[in-house]
Amino acid sequence: MLHSQFEGWLDTETPKHKSFELPGAKPHYNPDRPGQVQHIRLDLDLDIPNQRYQGTCSIQIQPICDGIEHLTLDAVDLQIDAVQVGPVAQPFDYDGEFLNIRLLTPTRAGQPFTVAIAYRVEHPQRGLYFIAPDEHYPNKATQVWTQGEDEDSRYWFPCFDYPGQLATSEIRVRVPKPLMAISNGELIETQEDGDFKIFHWSQQEVHPTYLMTLAVGDFAELRDEWNGKPVTYYVEKGREADARRTMGKTPQMIEFFSQAYGYPYAYPKYAQVCVEDFIFGGMENTSTTLLTDRCLIDERAAIDNRGSESLVAHELAHQWFGDLVVIKHWSHAWVKEGMATYSEVMWTEREYGADEAAYYRLNEARSYLSEDSSRYRRPMVTHIYREAIELYDRHIYEKGACVYHMIRRALGDELFTRAIHAFVNDHAHQTVETIDLLRSIDKTTGRNLQFLFDQYVFRGGHPDFKVSYSWDNDSQLAKLTVTQTQAQDGDTPSTNGLFDLKIPIGFGYSDRPSDPTVFTLRLHEREQTFYLPLPKKPQFVSFDVGNHTLKTVTLDYPLAELKAQLKSDPDPLSRMFAAEAIAKKGGLEGVRALAEALQSDPFWGVRAEVASNLASIKLDQATEALVAGLQDSEARVRRAVVSALGKIKTLASYHALKPVVEQGDASYYVEAAAMGAIAHVATSDFNGESKQDEVLALLRLALETRAGWNEVVRSGAIAGLSKLKTSEAALDLILQYTALGVPQALRLAAIRALGVVASGQSDTNLQRILDRLDELAGESFFLTQVSVASALGSMETPKAIAILQSLADQTPDGRVRRRAEEFIQKVRDAIGKDKAVKKLQQELDQLKKDNQDLRSRLEALEAKSKES
Numbered sequence: 001m002l003h004s005q006f007e008g009w010l011d012t013e014t015p016k017h018k019s020f021e022l023p024g025a026k027p028h029y030n031p032d033r034p035g036q037v038q039h040i041r042l043d044l045d046l047d048i049p050n051q052r053y054q055g056t057c058s059i060q061i062q063p064i065c066d067g068i069e070h071l072t073l074d075a076v077d078l079q080i081d082a083v084q085v086g087p088v089a090q091p092f093d094y095d096g097e098f099l100n101i102r103l104l105t106p107t108r109a110g111q112p113f114t115v116a117i118a119y120r121v122e123h124p125q126r127g128l129y130f131i132a133p134d135e136h137y138p139n140k141a142t143q144v145w146t147q148g149e150d151e152d153s154r155y156w157f158p159c160f161d162y163p164g165q166l167a168t169s170e171i172r173v174r175v176p177k178p179l180m181a182i183s184n185g186e187l188i189e190t191q192e193d194g195d196f197k198i199f200h201w202s203q204q205e206v207h208p209t210y211l212m213t214l215a216v217g218d219f220a221e222l223r224d225e226w227n228g229k230p231v232t233y234y235v236e237k238g239r240e241a242d243a244r245r246t247m248g249k250t251p252q253m254i255e256f257f258s259q260a261y262g263y264p265y266a267y268p269k270y271a272q273v274c275v276e277d278f279i280f281g282g283m284e285n286t287s288t289t290l291l292t293d294r295c296l297i298d299e300r301a302a303i304d305n306r307g308s309e310s311l312v313a314h315e316l317a318h319q320w321f322g323d324l325v326v327i328k329h330w331s332h333a334w335v336k337e338g339m340a341t342y343s344e345v346m347w348t349e350r351e352y353g354a355d356e357a358a359y360y361r362l363n364e365a366r367s368y369l370s371e372d373s374s375r376y377r378r379p380m381v382t383h384i385y386r387e388a389i390e391l392y393d394r395h396i397y398e399k400g401a402c403v404y405h406m407i408r409r410a411l412g413d414e415l416f417t418r419a420i421h422a423f424v425n426d427h428a429h430q431t432v433e434t435i436d437l438l439r440s441i442d443k444t445t446g447r448n449l450q451f452l453f454d455q456y457v458f459r460g461g462h463p464d465f466k467v468s469y470s471w472d473n474d475s476q477l478a479k480l481t482v483t484q485t486q487a488q489d490g491d492t493p494s495t496n497g498l499f500d501l502k503i504p505i506g507f508g509y510s511d512r513p514s515d516p517t518v519f520t521l522r523l524h525e526r527e528q529t530f531y532l533p534l535p536k537k538p539q540f541v542s543f544d545v546g547n548h549t550l551k552t553v554t555l556d557y558p559l560a561e562l563k564a565q566l567k568s569d570p571d572p573l574s575r576m577f578a579a580e581a582i583a584k585k586g587g588l589e590g591v592r593a594l595a596e597a598l599q600s601d602p603f604w605g606v607r608a609e610v611a612s613n614l615a616s617i618k619l620d621q622a623t624e625a626l627v628a629g630l631q632d633s634e635a636r637v638r639r640a641v642v643s644a645l646g647k648i649k650t651l652a653s654y655h656a657l658k659p660v661v662e663q664g665d666a667s668y669y670v671e672a673a674a675m676g677a678i679a680h681v682a683t684s685d686f687n688g689e690s691k692q693d694e695v696l697a698l699l700r701l702a703l704e705t706r707a708g709w710n711e712v713v714r715s716g717a718i719a720g721l722s723k724l725k726t727s728e729a730a731l732d733l734i735l736q737y738t739a740l741g742v743p744q745a746l747r748l749a750a751i752r753a754l755g756v757v758a759s760g761q762s763d764t765n766l767q768r769i770l771d772r773l774d775e776l777a778g779e780s781f782f783l784t785q786v787s788v789a790s791a792l793g794s795m796e797t798p799k800a801i802a803i804l805q806s807l808a809d810q811t812p813d814g815r816v817r818r819r820a821e822e823f824i825q826k827v828r829d830a831i832g833k834d835k836a837v838k839k840l841q842q843e844l845d846q847l848k849k850d851n852q853d854l855r856s857r858l859e860a861l862e863a864k865s866k867e868s
Contacts, residue, residue, distance in 0.1 A: 001149050001283050001318075001337070001392065017460070020378035022821060024386045030164045030329055034071055035063035037167040038112060040209070042157055044173045046144060046216065051130040052122040057157045060114045060167075063107035071115065074154035074161035075099040077125070081118040090115070099158050117158045125780065125812060127155025128214070131276050136740040141236055142179070143217040145275045145290055147283060148210035150330060150388040159209040164328050164431055166206035174198045175216050182215045182234060184286045186268045203286060205267060206429050208326055213285035215273040226251040226265065234273040235296060242296040246308045247272055249351075253316050256350055257343065261320045262421025263428060270319070272312070277744070279782045282311050284318030284340075291315065294745065298709045304635040304667050310344040310360075317343035325424055328431035330388035334380045334457070335437060337392070338400020345401060355572045358547070359605035361405060362573055365550055368399040369462070375822065377460040381434050387814035395460075402550040403456050407441070407449060409548040415445040455499055456550065461486065463499040465523075467543045468556040478507060478534055478541070483527045485554075491526065500524040506545040507538035513568040518545055540565035540578075547573040555581040563593045575601065576609040583613035591617055595625035598632075607632060608640035615644035623648050627656045635667035642670060646677025649684035654691060657681065661698050668709060672716025675699060679720030692724055700733060707743070715749035722753035725760025735772060744783070751776060751787040755794030770799050777807045785816045793823030796830040 037059060044055035059073075076097050083090045083101050093100045101115065121128070131143040146156055154161040171183040174196050185203030192198075203212075219234035222243050231250050235243040250270065258264045267287035278292040295308040321343075322336035341364065349357035371394040380395050380403070408416040423432075423440035434457065441449055456462070464486040470479045484498055491497025501523050506516035519532050540561050543553055555562065555577055562585070565578035579597060582590045591614065598610045611629055614622045626648070629641040642660055645653045660674040679699065682691040702717040718737060724730040734757060737750035751773075758769050777788045789807060792800040801824050808820035 001280055017372070017377035018375065018825075020376040020382070020390075021384055022386060022818065025384050026386075028330070028383050028385065028388070030162050031072075031160075033064060033160075033165070034068050035061045035107065037160055037165045038062055040157075040159065040167050040169045040212070042169075042171045042173070042212075044171070044214075046173060046175050048130065048132070048142060048144060048176060048179075048216075050122075051124075051132070052120070053128070054118075054120040055157075056116055056118050057159070058114050058116045059159070060112055062112045063109050065109050066107060068107040069103050071101040071103065073099040073101070073117075073158045074151070075117075075119075075158035076127075076154045077121070078155075078158065079120040079122070080158075081120065083118075084116045085113055119158065121156065124155060127152045127157075129277070129279075137744075141217060141276050143215070143275055144175075145215045145217075145273070145278070146213050147279060147290070148212060148285070149283060150210065150392070153209040153212060157212075161209050163208040163210060163326055163330065166208055166326060166429070166431065168202075168204055168206055169212050170200070170202040171212070171214055172198065172200040173214060173216070179216050179218050180221075180234075182219075182271055182273055182288055184211070184213060184288050205286070207286040207323060211284070211286045211323055213283070213288050213290060215275060215288070215290055217273075217275065219273070224248075224251050226254040226270070229265065229267075230269040230271075232269065232271045234271065236274070236276075236293065239274075239293075239296055242298055243274070245299070245302055246296050247312055249309065250312060250316065253313055253347060256347065257317055257320060260343075260346060260417070260420070261424045262417070263320060263324065263424045265319065266324050266428070267319065270316070272315075277781070277783075282315040284315045284322055286323045287319070289315040289318075294710055300666070301668060301709050301712075304639070304669055306348075310348070313344050313347040314340045320424055324429065325427045326431045328433050329383065330391055331381055331383040332433050333388075333391050334396035334400040334403075335432060335434060337396045338380075338404050341397045341401035342404040345405065355603050355605065358571070358573050359603075361402065362547070362576070364398040364401045367397075368394045368402065368550075369552065371395065372399075372461070379459050380457045386818075389814045390818055392815075399456075399550065403452075405548060406452060406456065406550060409546070410449060410452060411441070411445055411447060415447070418444045451500065455501075462550050462552070463501065463523075464552045464554075465543070466554045466556060467541075469541050469558075469561065471537050472531075473537065475531075476534060476536070478532045478538065479529065480505060480521075480532060480541075481527065481529045482521070482523055482543075484523070484525075487526045489526065498524065498526065501549060503543070503549060504545040505532075506542035507532070507534055508540045508542060508565075508569060509536075510539045510564060510568045514570045516542060516545065540569055542569055542571060542574045543577075546571060547577075553577060557581065559585055559589065566593060566597055572603045572606050575603075575606045579606070579610045579613045583616045586617050586619075588619060588621060591619055591621045591625060595621075595628070598625055598629045604632075604634040604637050607634070607637045611637065611640040611644045615647040618648075620650070620652065623650060623652045623656075627652070630656065630660070635665070635670055638665065639667065639670045639673050642674040642677050646673075646680045649681050651686050654678065654681045654686075658698075661702070664706075668712040671706075672712050672719070675702060675713075675716040675720040676723065677720075679723035683723060683725070692727060695720070696724060696727060696729055696733075699730075703733065703737070711743050711746040711749070714746050718746065718749045718753050719756075722756035725757050728761070728765060731757055731761060731765055731769070735768070738772060738776065748783055748787045751784065752790050755791030758791075758795050758797075766797065767799075769795075770797070770803065773800075774803050774806075777803055782813055782816065785811055785813065786819065789816060789820045789823055793819075793826050795827060797827070798831060800827050 039060040041058040042055060044053055046053045080094045080099060083092045090104055091102045128146045133140040151161050153159055173181045175181050177195055177197055181199035183201035185201050188202045189200040220237045220240050222233040222240055224231040233243045233247045254265050269287055271288045272291055274291045274293040274296055276293055282289055282291045295311050297305050297308050317340040321339040327333055327336055345357050345361050348360045378395055385391060419441045422444040423437055427436060438453060441447055463484050466483045466485050468481040487497035502520050503523055504518050504520045506518045508516040517534060521530055562578045562582050566575050569575050579594060582593055594610050594614050598607050601607050614626055626641050626645050630638060632638050645657055657674050657678040661678050665671045679695050682695040699717040699720045703714050706713045721730040721734050734750050734753050737746055754769050758766055773788050773791055776784060792804050804820045804824045808817050811817050
């Protein structure tokens with residue numbers, strides 16, 4: 001799914017990080033098993049116009065021991081009509097959450113029996129979703145789809161709803177023509193029944209209940225194949241070309257992952273079904289993945305959107321990690337989610353090369369680092385939580401991917417492949433825990449990576465390195481001082497502070513940049529200094545050659561070495577880190593180095609990072625360099641350039657951005673970014689002249705004329721409006737687009753924008769925003785609730801807290817509940833800030849702006865003086 005226990009009960013949080021465990025968190029364990037579930041059969045009759053269904057759930061169980069007289073099944077908000085074993089009715093109690101069955105005949109070990117539960121559901125709120133047109137969205141498709149992970153299968157059929165039970169399954173469902181039903185496994189039969197049709201699907205490979213699925217709709221079906229097995233894509237009719245564009249590489253991916261994991265794709269078919277209003281990006285139901293229809297890209301989006309391709313790869317990878325090899329308990333979800341996320345990196349490397357994969361991996365790391373610094377720090381493996389869905393965060397996805405890469409780096413490609421092959425083959429169609437991965441590594445390679453798991457998996461955090469370098473010409477020694485700034489004095493590697501790692505340090509020369517002199521250093525103290533002999537002074541220094549370690553790093557090198565690193569280091573990530581360090585030093589010489597890299601670096605990712613860093617240097621020459629970058633042939637670089645120009649509040653930046661807003665760009669994303677950027681620039685006062693009215697007119701025109709794919713461009717216009725925080729007209733426009741009937745993607749963008757624009761509005765307008773968010777909080781759609789919570793979390797008024805608390809109390813979704821509670825604390829913290837500090841910061845920002853022109857001219861004069 002796409003968005004840990006050993007030592008899980010220990011308090012490993014450092015004081016500067018918020019706790020993952022919210023009030024009410026407790027240890028969670030799998031329940032006792034009355035026996036092994038062998039087979040689940042659902043016979044369902046859908047009444048789609050009335051959004052209800054009825055049916056029978058039959059569960060075949062092989063008892064483990066004699067004398068069991070009671071069964072307790074998870075079953076939430078169902079109407080239970082009858083329970084039978086064979087022809088004999090069984091007494092039961094049902095409290096709306098658990099179905100307690102009293103078996104008239106106690107179990108006998110090894111003698112299977114089947115319990116059949118007749119039940120009905122009306123207007124389900126979770127588990128199974130009815131999608132239908134209404135007065136606000138008359139063109140919406142009629143669909144039914146399910147979502148089981150984490151523990152939502154219990155909302156659409158009675159079951160033992162945890163991943164530790166694996167069983168075969170079948171679904172027989174009656175739907176009105178011309179709709180079709182897609183489910184797990186093989187379609188073994190279809191039957192005509194007047195105006196209805198019955199589809200019968202059978203899944204003969206064992207899997208957990210959360211991976212059972214059903215999708216119903218009037219789909220177009222497109223067919224590919226892999227090794228004779230059907231590979232199918234189901235989309236709304238009329239979007240066949242988008243389906244091919246988005247999912248057409250699936251057969252190649254199946255072949256790639258079959259080789260990478262050492263186990264051929266295990267199921268009789270692979271289907272991908274794109275559905276409306278899906279609450280995740282995708283869900284890896286066994287042999288039948290559901291995807292949001294927003295992943296379908298058109299020709300223009302394909303210019304610079306690889307997210308959909310990565311989503312397809314992620315969910316497909318789960319067919320091995322998650323479906324074939326199943327986690328025994330939610331606390332080990334990183335094993336599957338980390339590998340599925342790392343498989344995005346692996347596919348990127350295979351399809352686009354090593355530099356692309358390295359940059360992809362860096363951004364995965366950044367995603368985790370952002371959560372670690374802004375939300376909480378936690379072990380990847382923990383069984384202490386309130387709801388299992390809370391575990392589905394950036395720690396198990398992005399950090400998990402980085403850990404898999406570190407395992408690969410520690411073992412080398414050959415041994416890593418051997419270990420992964422053994423892990424998958426030894427545990428196919430079984431459940432696993434984290435320790436099983438460690439044991440597979442030890443079994444196949446002889447390597448003990450417990451040290452790595454102890455530091456990165458079973459406790460929270462990562463090292464923050466500061467690296468200082470100098471050269472002693474007399475002794476021909478490089479002096480390197482490395483500090484783990486996250487650690488406190490007295491910390492040891494056995495606490496959460498220090499890390500004990502071996503890091504390769506490369507000393508490079510511009511005449512042979514790909515052949516550095518490398519020393520591998522053990523870093524295990526808070527501060528260590530090394531003196532390293534070299535035949536001559538190096539031109540540049542690479543800390544962590546290849547940048548394979550999950551970390552943050554601050555480089556304190558002389559400017560000459562940083563410039564050489566930016567120009568000559570073969571590793572694109574090292575060049576990015578050099579660009580960041582150069583920008584921190586500032587000055588005209590730094591601008592020139594970055595400007596050259598923006599024009600000449602061979603990898604677009606470096607050019608994009610350089611653009612972002614140029615914006616932090618408050619010199620007019622930095623603006624000039626960025627304006628030149630608008631001509632870059634790579635859309636992703638142009639996007640970074642316009643975003644960077646948006647951080648420079650000058651007339652030059654404004655005039656550079658205006659043509660992009662007016663004339664557009666080949667890329668949706670560049671165009672959208674330009675709208676947000678120009679609005680941010682327009683909030684400045686240009687010698688008494690305001691550009692806000694002009695920008696407001698531009699954004700209004702964009703909203704009226706630029707509807708298109710996934711509303712990317714118009715959402716960019718909404719983001720721009722939210723920057724005009726003192727404008728009542730901007731607020732009026734944003735509020736207009738929060739109405740029902742507005743395309744969903746645009747409406748959600750407008751809801752989120754209310755929180756941003758609120759900070760500059762009058763008290764009267766602030767109340768209008770709060771009243772509107774209060775209304776929206778009453779809607780049941782998950783994405784609406786998330787957007788409302790996000791908007792309220794951006795505000796600094798006690799009134800936002802009340803709405804957030806009401807949302808937290810009423811929502812049935814654990815993700816919304818947690819976010820709302822986190823935002824409550826964020827708002828409280830914001831309210832408590834010292835207002836004088838804010839005022840001082842505003843004055844300081846103005847002073848920096850006033851001095852920029854003077855500093856730019858002084859730098860230019862000084863440069864001319866040196867040249868003469």
